[in-house]
Amino acid sequence: MGLKDLRKRLTTSVRELDEQRLQERFHGLDITAIADLRCRTAIRIGGEITRMRIRPRSGVPAFEITVSDGTGSAMAVFTGRRQLGGVEHNRAIVLEGVAHEEHGKPVLLNPAYTLLPSLHE
Numbered sequence: 001m002g003l004k005d006l007r008k009r010l011t012t013s014v015r016e017l018d019e020q021r022l023q024e025r026f027h028g029l030d031i032t033a034i035a036d037l038r039c040r041t042a043i044r045i046g047g048e049i050t051r052m053r054i055r056p057r058s059g060v061p062a063f064e065i066t067v068s069d070g071t072g073s074a075m076a077v078f079t080g081r082r083q084l085g086g087v088e089h090n091r092a093i094v095l096e097g098v099a100h101e102e103h104g105k106p107v108l109l110n111p112a113y114t115l116l117p118s119l120h121e
Contacts, residue, residue, distance in 0.1 A: 020070065035071035037106055039099050045074060046116070048078060054082050066103040067093060074099065074106040076113070084113075092116035 033107055047067030063081040066073055071080040076095050078084060087093070089110030 029094065031069075032076050033071040033093070034067075034069050034106065037074070037099060039101050039106060041098065042096070043099055043108075044094065044096045045069065046092065049087065049089055049091050049093060056074070059106075061086065065093075067095065074108065075102075076108045076111050078110055085112075085113045091118065 028079050029046055031044050034045055034047065037043050037045060045067070047069035048076040049065050050068045050073065051066035052064070054061055056062065057079060060080055063078045063083060064075055065078075065087060066075050076093070076097075092115070094114040094116065095108055095111040098114070099108050101104040101107070113115065
């Protein structure tokens with residue numbers, strides 16, 4: 001590690017370093033950056049799962065995950081589900097579907113998903 005790299009790491013916030021790490025991790029996977037996605041078009045995004053919760057929608061349980069790719073975050077909602085096998089915090093995932101906007105954030109309903117291997121596998 002050179003002095004420039006060390007200086008950059010010491011003067012950059014943890015949040016900025018994490019965003020940079022995420023952008024580098026998903027670079028080259030033929031996905032759209034969350035900050036660049038357009039609603040109501042077919043998209044393919046990737047990110048790390050930062051939040052999971054179960055929340056009823058129209059009286060039906062829905063499993064919600066929030067993913068971040070370093071440029072922004074999006075939510076995926078799986079209706080009628082309380083969990084998804086292999087889905088856990090900090091797991092990398094690729095989502096494919098059509099997004100719409102809810103409360104200023106992109107949301108994908110029942111998207112196709114692919115779990116990516118962890119960095120330690």
